[in-house]
Amino acid sequence: xxxVIFPGSFDPPxxxxxxxxxxxxxxxxxxxxVIAVNPQKNYFFSAEERYEMTAExxxxxxxVRVNLWDGLxxxxxxxxxxxxxxxxxxxxxxxxxxFELSIMNKALNPEIExxxxxxxPRYFVLRSSAVKEAALFGGDISAMVPPIVEKxxxxxxxxxxxxx
Ligand code: ADP
Numbered sequence: 001x002x003x004v005i006f007p008g009s010f011d012p013p014x015x016x017x018x019x020x021x022x023x024x025x026x027x028x029x030x031x032x033x034v035i036a037v038n039p040q041k042n043y044f045f046s047a048e049e050r051y052e053m054t055a056e057x058x059x060x061x062x063x064v065r066v067n068l069w070d071g072l073x074x075x076x077x078x079x080x081x082x083x084x085x086x087x088x089x090x091x092x093x094x095x096x097x098x099f100e101l102s103i104m105n106k107a108l109n110p111e112i113e114x115x116x117x118x119x120x121p122r123y124f125v126l127r128s129s130a131v132k133e134a135a136l137f138g139g140d141i142s143a144m145v146p147p148i149v150e151k152x153x154x155x156x157x158x159x160x161x162x163x164x
Contacts, residue, residue: 002027003082004115007034007073011043012149013054014131016123020088023117025061032080033058037070044132049152056148074109083112090119090127 004024010017010033024031033054037047045053047068058064069076073085085105087098095116102114119126131144135153142150 001029003030003032003080004028004084004086005032005034005073005077005080005082006086007036007069007076009041009043009128010035010050010054011045011128012050012131012145012153013057014123014126014128014145014149015143016088016090016119016126017054018057018146019120019123020086020117021058021061021064023120024086025064028086029063031061031064031086032076032082033064033066034069034073034076035066036073037068039070045152045156049156053149053152057146072108074105074112077112078109085112085114087114087116088119089116090124 006021006024008017021031021033035047035050035054043050051066051068054066058066067076077083077085085102087102089095089098098114098116102116105112105114126144131141132153134144135141135150136157141153145153
């Protein structure tokens, strides 16, 4: 079986993530989306919220599953019996970071390979952080994220502004 891991923060999942998953679902027999839970990182959405939004996003694909993971990605790979990590690449700046990450993962476990898929040009500048910022300032993000994510972002922003 041709299996792959697609790890990330998914904070929140965007149409860019969806596009990579959709294309990968045709290339691989099975995809395990792995949502990172890193206590050192400040996420906008909780692990459970990120899980639920991503689960909804992948619900149309029979060969894609979603997981929460609070360890090293290479350790998830070993646990799941998968030897490839899939990453999407946008601009050149992304590539530098992704390239370093792949070398780090190779050092941690030489058996695990990283596969890069270039972004669809429509999503070249689309990143979760930019979506959050646009939403915080009331921008129209409907072309950037699925409707459930847009709704969740608006609801979250509302609760945050109620607190201040
Ligand atoms: P981000 O970098 O937007 O915070 P993640 O950490 O959730 O996203 O990234 C998980 C994976 O999804 C990474 O490999 C990232 O490059 C990829 N990805 C995210 N957005 C896009 C996009 N617009 N096009 C292609 N790949 C993307």
